[in-house]
Amino acid sequence: MIFHATALSSYSAKVRLVLCVKGVDFEERAPAQGYRSAEYRALVPMGTLPAIQEGDWVLSESEAINEYLEERYPTPPMLPQDLQLRAQARFLCRFHDLYLEPRVRALFAHVKPAQRNPQTVLALRDDIDARLRQLASWVQPQPFLLTPTIGLADCGPLVTLPLASQVLAVCGQPLTLPPVLGEWLQMASAHPDVERALALWRAATQTWLAS
Ligand SMILES: N[C@@H](CCC(=O)N[C@@H](CS)C(=O)NCC(=O)O)C(=O)O
Known part of the structure:
Protein backbone atom coordinates (compact mmCIF):
# COMPACT_ATOMS: atom_id res chain seq x y z
CA MET A 1 0.00 0.00 0.00
CA ILE A 2 1.27 3.48 -0.89
CA PHE A 3 0.45 6.19 1.64
CA HIS A 4 0.50 9.68 0.12
CA ALA A 5 1.24 12.00 3.03
CA THR A 6 3.56 14.63 4.42
CA ALA A 7 5.14 14.91 7.85
CA LEU A 8 3.32 18.15 8.70
CA SER A 9 -0.15 17.11 7.50
CA SER A 10 -2.36 16.50 10.52
CA TYR A 11 -4.95 14.49 8.57
CA SER A 12 -2.10 12.30 7.36
CA ALA A 13 -1.09 11.81 11.00
CA LYS A 14 -4.66 10.75 11.81
CA VAL A 15 -4.45 7.96 9.17
CA ARG A 16 -0.82 7.07 10.03
CA LEU A 17 -2.11 6.24 13.52
CA VAL A 18 -4.48 3.60 12.13
CA LEU A 19 -1.81 2.19 9.79
CA CYS A 20 0.58 1.81 12.75
CA VAL A 21 -1.97 0.39 15.21
CA LYS A 22 -3.02 -2.20 12.62
CA GLY A 23 0.57 -2.97 11.64
CA VAL A 24 -0.07 -2.33 7.93
CA ASP A 25 2.93 -2.60 5.66
CA PHE A 26 2.96 0.71 3.74
CA GLU A 27 5.30 2.88 1.71
CA GLU A 28 4.96 6.58 2.48
CA ARG A 29 5.36 9.09 -0.35
CA ALA A 30 5.18 12.88 -0.20
CA PRO A 31 3.84 14.42 -3.45
CA ALA A 32 7.02 15.16 -5.41
CA GLN A 33 5.72 18.50 -6.75
CA GLY A 34 3.51 19.30 -3.73
CA TYR A 35 -0.18 18.54 -3.17
CA ARG A 36 -1.26 21.51 -5.28
CA SER A 37 0.56 20.18 -8.35
CA ALA A 38 -1.17 18.96 -11.50
CA GLU A 39 0.82 15.74 -11.10
CA TYR A 40 -0.70 15.01 -7.67
CA ARG A 41 -4.21 16.05 -8.76
CA ALA A 42 -3.99 13.66 -11.70
CA LEU A 43 -3.60 10.90 -9.12
CA VAL A 44 -5.77 12.31 -6.32
CA PRO A 45 -8.46 14.57 -7.86
CA MET A 46 -9.35 16.14 -4.48
CA GLY A 47 -5.76 17.38 -4.24
CA THR A 48 -5.72 16.69 -0.50
CA LEU A 49 -3.50 14.69 1.80
CA PRO A 50 -3.69 11.94 2.82
CA ALA A 51 -4.53 9.33 0.17
CA ILE A 52 -3.84 5.63 -0.13
CA GLN A 53 -3.11 3.65 -3.27
CA GLU A 54 -3.30 -0.06 -4.02
CA GLY A 55 -2.29 -0.69 -7.64
CA ASP A 56 -4.34 1.78 -9.70
CA TRP A 57 -6.95 2.22 -6.96
CA VAL A 58 -6.72 5.49 -5.04
CA LEU A 59 -8.77 6.68 -2.05
CA SER A 60 -8.64 10.08 -0.37
CA GLU A 61 -10.48 11.60 2.64
CA SER A 62 -9.04 10.49 5.97
CA GLU A 63 -12.31 9.16 7.38
CA ALA A 64 -13.09 7.06 4.27
CA ILE A 65 -9.51 5.74 4.43
CA ASN A 66 -9.74 4.86 8.13
CA GLU A 67 -13.07 3.07 7.63
CA TYR A 68 -11.56 1.15 4.68
CA LEU A 69 -8.53 0.18 6.78
CA GLU A 70 -10.85 -1.01 9.55
CA GLU A 71 -12.62 -3.36 7.12
CA ARG A 72 -9.53 -4.42 5.19
CA TYR A 73 -7.48 -5.10 8.37
CA PRO A 74 -10.07 -6.01 11.03
CA THR A 75 -7.45 -6.88 13.67
CA PRO A 76 -7.12 -5.18 16.06
CA PRO A 77 -10.66 -3.78 15.80
CA MET A 78 -10.88 0.01 16.05
CA LEU A 79 -14.69 0.30 16.09
CA PRO A 80 -16.81 -1.11 18.95
CA GLN A 81 -19.02 -4.16 18.29
CA ASP A 82 -22.11 -2.67 19.95
CA LEU A 83 -24.09 -0.89 17.21
CA GLN A 84 -24.96 2.21 19.20
CA LEU A 85 -21.41 2.62 20.50
CA ARG A 86 -20.16 2.07 16.94
CA ALA A 87 -22.44 4.85 15.70
CA GLN A 88 -21.28 7.05 18.58
CA ALA A 89 -17.64 6.45 17.56
CA ARG A 90 -18.50 7.52 13.99
CA PHE A 91 -20.27 10.59 15.39
CA LEU A 92 -17.11 11.59 17.29
CA CYS A 93 -15.04 11.14 14.10
CA ARG A 94 -17.42 13.44 12.19
CA PHE A 95 -17.55 15.91 15.06
CA HIS A 96 -13.76 16.08 14.98
CA ASP A 97 -13.52 16.56 11.21
CA LEU A 98 -16.43 18.97 10.75
CA TYR A 99 -16.63 21.03 13.95
CA LEU A 100 -13.36 20.86 15.91
CA GLU A 101 -10.42 20.54 13.51
CA PRO A 102 -11.51 23.36 11.14
CA ARG A 103 -11.44 25.86 14.04
CA VAL A 104 -7.88 24.79 14.87
CA ARG A 105 -6.88 24.99 11.19
CA ALA A 106 -8.27 28.54 11.04
CA LEU A 107 -5.56 29.51 13.55
CA PHE A 108 -2.76 28.63 11.11
CA ALA A 109 -3.14 32.03 9.40
CA HIS A 110 -2.34 33.70 12.75
CA VAL A 111 0.86 31.85 13.66
CA LYS A 112 3.10 34.53 12.15
CA PRO A 113 2.96 37.56 14.49
CA ALA A 114 2.80 40.01 11.58
CA GLN A 115 -0.36 38.34 10.25
CA ARG A 116 -2.03 37.77 13.62
CA ASN A 117 -5.39 39.26 14.52
CA PRO A 118 -5.65 38.91 18.33
CA GLN A 119 -9.45 39.29 18.32
CA THR A 120 -9.88 36.50 15.78
CA VAL A 121 -7.48 34.29 17.77
CA LEU A 122 -9.48 34.93 20.95
CA ALA A 123 -12.77 34.11 19.19
CA LEU A 124 -11.30 30.90 17.76
CA LEU A 132 -13.76 20.63 23.71
CA ARG A 133 -16.29 20.94 26.53
CA GLN A 134 -18.85 19.24 24.26
CA LEU A 135 -16.38 16.47 23.44
CA ALA A 136 -15.57 16.01 27.13
CA SER A 137 -19.28 15.59 27.91
CA TRP A 138 -19.70 12.80 25.31
CA VAL A 139 -16.68 10.59 25.97
CA GLN A 140 -16.53 7.72 28.45
CA PRO A 141 -12.78 7.02 28.76
CA GLN A 142 -12.19 3.36 29.51
CA PRO A 143 -9.39 4.37 29.11
CA PHE A 144 -9.65 5.36 25.38
CA LEU A 145 -12.45 7.76 24.43
CA LEU A 146 -15.17 5.13 24.01
CA THR A 147 -13.35 1.80 24.18
CA PRO A 148 -10.84 -0.24 26.22
CA THR A 149 -8.35 -0.22 23.30
CA ILE A 150 -7.48 2.59 20.90
CA GLY A 151 -10.27 3.26 18.37
CA LEU A 152 -10.96 5.37 15.29
CA ALA A 153 -12.59 8.02 17.51
CA ASP A 154 -9.28 8.59 19.33
CA CYS A 155 -7.24 9.27 16.20
CA GLY A 156 -8.37 12.76 15.16
CA PRO A 157 -8.30 14.23 18.69
CA LEU A 158 -4.89 12.62 19.37
CA VAL A 159 -3.51 14.95 16.70
CA THR A 160 -5.80 17.96 16.97
CA LEU A 161 -5.74 18.49 20.75
CA PRO A 162 -1.94 18.82 21.03
CA LEU A 163 -1.97 20.88 17.84
CA ALA A 164 -4.59 23.27 19.27
CA SER A 165 -2.61 23.63 22.51
CA GLN A 166 0.66 24.33 20.71
CA VAL A 167 -0.74 26.75 18.11
CA LEU A 168 -2.74 28.68 20.70
CA ALA A 169 0.31 28.92 22.98
CA VAL A 170 2.31 30.39 20.08
CA CYS A 171 -0.56 32.84 19.43
CA GLY A 172 -0.51 33.95 23.08
CA GLN A 173 -3.84 32.37 24.10
CA PRO A 174 -3.03 29.22 26.10
CA LEU A 175 -5.70 26.52 26.15
CA THR A 176 -6.70 24.52 29.21
CA LEU A 177 -8.06 21.10 28.28
CA PRO A 178 -11.04 19.76 30.23
CA PRO A 179 -9.53 17.37 32.84
CA VAL A 180 -11.08 14.25 31.30
CA LEU A 181 -9.44 15.05 27.94
CA GLY A 182 -6.11 16.07 29.51
CA GLU A 183 -5.89 12.73 31.33
CA TRP A 184 -6.93 10.78 28.24
CA LEU A 185 -4.36 12.63 26.09
CA GLN A 186 -1.53 11.91 28.51
CA MET A 187 -2.44 8.21 28.72
CA ALA A 188 -3.08 7.72 24.99
CA SER A 189 0.04 9.63 23.86
CA ALA A 190 2.20 7.16 25.80
CA HIS A 191 0.79 4.17 23.85
CA PRO A 192 3.77 2.73 21.91
CA ASP A 193 1.94 2.66 18.53
CA VAL A 194 0.80 6.24 19.08
CA GLU A 195 4.33 7.41 19.95
CA ARG A 196 5.70 5.69 16.85
CA ALA A 197 2.93 6.94 14.55
CA LEU A 198 3.08 10.56 15.72
CA ALA A 199 6.87 11.02 16.00
CA LEU A 200 7.24 12.36 12.44
CA TRP A 201 4.26 14.72 12.74
CA ARG A 202 5.32 15.98 16.20
CA ALA A 203 8.83 16.85 14.96
CA ALA A 204 7.52 18.59 11.82
CA THR A 205 4.97 20.57 13.84
CA GLN A 206 7.59 21.70 16.36
CA THR A 207 9.90 22.80 13.55
CA TRP A 208 7.07 24.73 11.86
CA LEU A 209 5.99 26.52 15.05
CA ALA A 210 9.58 27.27 16.11
CA SER A 211 10.29 28.88 12.75
N1 LIG B 1 -11.37 16.25 4.64
C1 LIG B 1 -10.01 15.96 4.27
C2 LIG B 1 -9.12 17.09 4.74
C3 LIG B 1 -7.69 16.83 4.40
C4 LIG B 1 -6.88 18.09 4.41
O1 LIG B 1 -7.39 19.22 4.53
N2 LIG B 1 -5.59 17.90 4.27
C5 LIG B 1 -4.71 19.03 4.16
C6 LIG B 1 -3.34 18.67 4.68
S1 LIG B 1 -3.45 18.28 6.43
C7 LIG B 1 -4.63 19.36 2.71
O2 LIG B 1 -4.49 18.46 1.91
N3 LIG B 1 -4.79 20.64 2.36
C8 LIG B 1 -4.71 21.03 0.99
C9 LIG B 1 -6.00 21.58 0.44
O3 LIG B 1 -7.04 21.43 1.11
O4 LIG B 1 -5.97 22.10 -0.66
C10 LIG B 1 -9.59 14.63 4.90
O5 LIG B 1 -10.17 14.23 5.90
O6 LIG B 1 -8.70 13.96 4.34
Whole structure:
Protein backbone atom coordinates (compact mmCIF):
# COMPACT_ATOMS: atom_id res chain seq x y z
CA MET A 1 0.00 0.00 0.00
CA ILE A 2 1.27 3.48 -0.89
CA PHE A 3 0.45 6.19 1.64
CA HIS A 4 0.50 9.68 0.12
CA ALA A 5 1.24 12.00 3.03
CA THR A 6 3.56 14.63 4.42
CA ALA A 7 5.14 14.91 7.85
CA LEU A 8 3.32 18.15 8.70
CA SER A 9 -0.15 17.11 7.50
CA SER A 10 -2.36 16.50 10.52
CA TYR A 11 -4.95 14.49 8.57
CA SER A 12 -2.10 12.30 7.36
CA ALA A 13 -1.09 11.81 11.00
CA LYS A 14 -4.66 10.75 11.81
CA VAL A 15 -4.45 7.96 9.17
CA ARG A 16 -0.82 7.07 10.03
CA LEU A 17 -2.11 6.24 13.52
CA VAL A 18 -4.48 3.60 12.13
CA LEU A 19 -1.81 2.19 9.79
CA CYS A 20 0.58 1.81 12.75
CA VAL A 21 -1.97 0.39 15.21
CA LYS A 22 -3.02 -2.20 12.62
CA GLY A 23 0.57 -2.97 11.64
CA VAL A 24 -0.07 -2.33 7.93
CA ASP A 25 2.93 -2.60 5.66
CA PHE A 26 2.96 0.71 3.74
CA GLU A 27 5.30 2.88 1.71
CA GLU A 28 4.96 6.58 2.48
CA ARG A 29 5.36 9.09 -0.35
CA ALA A 30 5.18 12.88 -0.20
CA PRO A 31 3.84 14.42 -3.45
CA ALA A 32 7.02 15.16 -5.41
CA GLN A 33 5.72 18.50 -6.75
CA GLY A 34 3.51 19.30 -3.73
CA TYR A 35 -0.18 18.54 -3.17
CA ARG A 36 -1.26 21.51 -5.28
CA SER A 37 0.56 20.18 -8.35
CA ALA A 38 -1.17 18.96 -11.50
CA GLU A 39 0.82 15.74 -11.10
CA TYR A 40 -0.70 15.01 -7.67
CA ARG A 41 -4.21 16.05 -8.76
CA ALA A 42 -3.99 13.66 -11.70
CA LEU A 43 -3.60 10.90 -9.12
CA VAL A 44 -5.77 12.31 -6.32
CA PRO A 45 -8.46 14.57 -7.86
CA MET A 46 -9.35 16.14 -4.48
CA GLY A 47 -5.76 17.38 -4.24
CA THR A 48 -5.72 16.69 -0.50
CA LEU A 49 -3.50 14.69 1.80
CA PRO A 50 -3.69 11.94 2.82
CA ALA A 51 -4.53 9.33 0.17
CA ILE A 52 -3.84 5.63 -0.13
CA GLN A 53 -3.11 3.65 -3.27
CA GLU A 54 -3.30 -0.06 -4.02
CA GLY A 55 -2.29 -0.69 -7.64
CA ASP A 56 -4.34 1.78 -9.70
CA TRP A 57 -6.95 2.22 -6.96
CA VAL A 58 -6.72 5.49 -5.04
CA LEU A 59 -8.77 6.68 -2.05
CA SER A 60 -8.64 10.08 -0.37
CA GLU A 61 -10.48 11.60 2.64
CA SER A 62 -9.04 10.49 5.97
CA GLU A 63 -12.31 9.16 7.38
CA ALA A 64 -13.09 7.06 4.27
CA ILE A 65 -9.51 5.74 4.43
CA ASN A 66 -9.74 4.86 8.13
CA GLU A 67 -13.07 3.07 7.63
CA TYR A 68 -11.56 1.15 4.68
CA LEU A 69 -8.53 0.18 6.78
CA GLU A 70 -10.85 -1.01 9.55
CA GLU A 71 -12.62 -3.36 7.12
CA ARG A 72 -9.53 -4.42 5.19
CA TYR A 73 -7.48 -5.10 8.37
CA PRO A 74 -10.07 -6.01 11.03
CA THR A 75 -7.45 -6.88 13.67
CA PRO A 76 -7.12 -5.18 16.06
CA PRO A 77 -10.66 -3.78 15.80
CA MET A 78 -10.88 0.01 16.05
CA LEU A 79 -14.69 0.30 16.09
CA PRO A 80 -16.81 -1.11 18.95
CA GLN A 81 -19.02 -4.16 18.29
CA ASP A 82 -22.11 -2.67 19.95
CA LEU A 83 -24.09 -0.89 17.21
CA GLN A 84 -24.96 2.21 19.20
CA LEU A 85 -21.41 2.62 20.50
CA ARG A 86 -20.16 2.07 16.94
CA ALA A 87 -22.44 4.85 15.70
CA GLN A 88 -21.28 7.05 18.58
CA ALA A 89 -17.64 6.45 17.56
CA ARG A 90 -18.50 7.52 13.99
CA PHE A 91 -20.27 10.59 15.39
CA LEU A 92 -17.11 11.59 17.29
CA CYS A 93 -15.04 11.14 14.10
CA ARG A 94 -17.42 13.44 12.19
CA PHE A 95 -17.55 15.91 15.06
CA HIS A 96 -13.76 16.08 14.98
CA ASP A 97 -13.52 16.56 11.21
CA LEU A 98 -16.43 18.97 10.75
CA TYR A 99 -16.63 21.03 13.95
CA LEU A 100 -13.36 20.86 15.91
CA GLU A 101 -10.42 20.54 13.51
CA PRO A 102 -11.51 23.36 11.14
CA ARG A 103 -11.44 25.86 14.04
CA VAL A 104 -7.88 24.79 14.87
CA ARG A 105 -6.88 24.99 11.19
CA ALA A 106 -8.27 28.54 11.04
CA LEU A 107 -5.56 29.51 13.55
CA PHE A 108 -2.76 28.63 11.11
CA ALA A 109 -3.14 32.03 9.40
CA HIS A 110 -2.34 33.70 12.75
CA VAL A 111 0.86 31.85 13.66
CA LYS A 112 3.10 34.53 12.15
CA PRO A 113 2.96 37.56 14.49
CA ALA A 114 2.80 40.01 11.58
CA GLN A 115 -0.36 38.34 10.25
CA ARG A 116 -2.03 37.77 13.62
CA ASN A 117 -5.39 39.26 14.52
CA PRO A 118 -5.65 38.91 18.33
CA GLN A 119 -9.45 39.29 18.32
CA THR A 120 -9.88 36.50 15.78
CA VAL A 121 -7.48 34.29 17.77
CA LEU A 122 -9.48 34.93 20.95
CA ALA A 123 -12.77 34.11 19.19
CA LEU A 124 -11.30 30.90 17.76
CA ARG A 125 -9.92 29.96 21.19
CA ASP A 126 -13.39 30.38 22.69
CA ASP A 127 -14.96 28.27 19.90
CA ILE A 128 -12.38 25.53 20.40
CA ASP A 129 -12.87 25.67 24.14
CA ALA A 130 -16.66 25.23 23.71
CA ARG A 131 -16.19 22.30 21.29
CA LEU A 132 -13.76 20.63 23.71
CA ARG A 133 -16.29 20.94 26.53
CA GLN A 134 -18.85 19.24 24.26
CA LEU A 135 -16.38 16.47 23.44
CA ALA A 136 -15.57 16.01 27.13
CA SER A 137 -19.28 15.59 27.91
CA TRP A 138 -19.70 12.80 25.31
CA VAL A 139 -16.68 10.59 25.97
CA GLN A 140 -16.53 7.72 28.45
CA PRO A 141 -12.78 7.02 28.76
CA GLN A 142 -12.19 3.36 29.51
CA PRO A 143 -9.39 4.37 29.11
CA PHE A 144 -9.65 5.36 25.38
CA LEU A 145 -12.45 7.76 24.43
CA LEU A 146 -15.17 5.13 24.01
CA THR A 147 -13.35 1.80 24.18
CA PRO A 148 -10.84 -0.24 26.22
CA THR A 149 -8.35 -0.22 23.30
CA ILE A 150 -7.48 2.59 20.90
CA GLY A 151 -10.27 3.26 18.37
CA LEU A 152 -10.96 5.37 15.29
CA ALA A 153 -12.59 8.02 17.51
CA ASP A 154 -9.28 8.59 19.33
CA CYS A 155 -7.24 9.27 16.20
CA GLY A 156 -8.37 12.76 15.16
CA PRO A 157 -8.30 14.23 18.69
CA LEU A 158 -4.89 12.62 19.37
CA VAL A 159 -3.51 14.95 16.70
CA THR A 160 -5.80 17.96 16.97
CA LEU A 161 -5.74 18.49 20.75
CA PRO A 162 -1.94 18.82 21.03
CA LEU A 163 -1.97 20.88 17.84
CA ALA A 164 -4.59 23.27 19.27
CA SER A 165 -2.61 23.63 22.51
CA GLN A 166 0.66 24.33 20.71
CA VAL A 167 -0.74 26.75 18.11
CA LEU A 168 -2.74 28.68 20.70
CA ALA A 169 0.31 28.92 22.98
CA VAL A 170 2.31 30.39 20.08
CA CYS A 171 -0.56 32.84 19.43
CA GLY A 172 -0.51 33.95 23.08
CA GLN A 173 -3.84 32.37 24.10
CA PRO A 174 -3.03 29.22 26.10
CA LEU A 175 -5.70 26.52 26.15
CA THR A 176 -6.70 24.52 29.21
CA LEU A 177 -8.06 21.10 28.28
CA PRO A 178 -11.04 19.76 30.23
CA PRO A 179 -9.53 17.37 32.84
CA VAL A 180 -11.08 14.25 31.30
CA LEU A 181 -9.44 15.05 27.94
CA GLY A 182 -6.11 16.07 29.51
CA GLU A 183 -5.89 12.73 31.33
CA TRP A 184 -6.93 10.78 28.24
CA LEU A 185 -4.36 12.63 26.09
CA GLN A 186 -1.53 11.91 28.51
CA MET A 187 -2.44 8.21 28.72
CA ALA A 188 -3.08 7.72 24.99
CA SER A 189 0.04 9.63 23.86
CA ALA A 190 2.20 7.16 25.80
CA HIS A 191 0.79 4.17 23.85
CA PRO A 192 3.77 2.73 21.91
CA ASP A 193 1.94 2.66 18.53
CA VAL A 194 0.80 6.24 19.08
CA GLU A 195 4.33 7.41 19.95
CA ARG A 196 5.70 5.69 16.85
CA ALA A 197 2.93 6.94 14.55
CA LEU A 198 3.08 10.56 15.72
CA ALA A 199 6.87 11.02 16.00
CA LEU A 200 7.24 12.36 12.44
CA TRP A 201 4.26 14.72 12.74
CA ARG A 202 5.32 15.98 16.20
CA ALA A 203 8.83 16.85 14.96
CA ALA A 204 7.52 18.59 11.82
CA THR A 205 4.97 20.57 13.84
CA GLN A 206 7.59 21.70 16.36
CA THR A 207 9.90 22.80 13.55
CA TRP A 208 7.07 24.73 11.86
CA LEU A 209 5.99 26.52 15.05
CA ALA A 210 9.58 27.27 16.11
CA SER A 211 10.29 28.88 12.75
N1 LIG B 1 -11.37 16.25 4.64
C1 LIG B 1 -10.01 15.96 4.27
C2 LIG B 1 -9.12 17.09 4.74
C3 LIG B 1 -7.69 16.83 4.40
C4 LIG B 1 -6.88 18.09 4.41
O1 LIG B 1 -7.39 19.22 4.53
N2 LIG B 1 -5.59 17.90 4.27
C5 LIG B 1 -4.71 19.03 4.16
C6 LIG B 1 -3.34 18.67 4.68
S1 LIG B 1 -3.45 18.28 6.43
C7 LIG B 1 -4.63 19.36 2.71
O2 LIG B 1 -4.49 18.46 1.91
N3 LIG B 1 -4.79 20.64 2.36
C8 LIG B 1 -4.71 21.03 0.99
C9 LIG B 1 -6.00 21.58 0.44
O3 LIG B 1 -7.04 21.43 1.11
O4 LIG B 1 -5.97 22.10 -0.66
C10 LIG B 1 -9.59 14.63 4.90
O5 LIG B 1 -10.17 14.23 5.90
O6 LIG B 1 -8.70 13.96 4.34
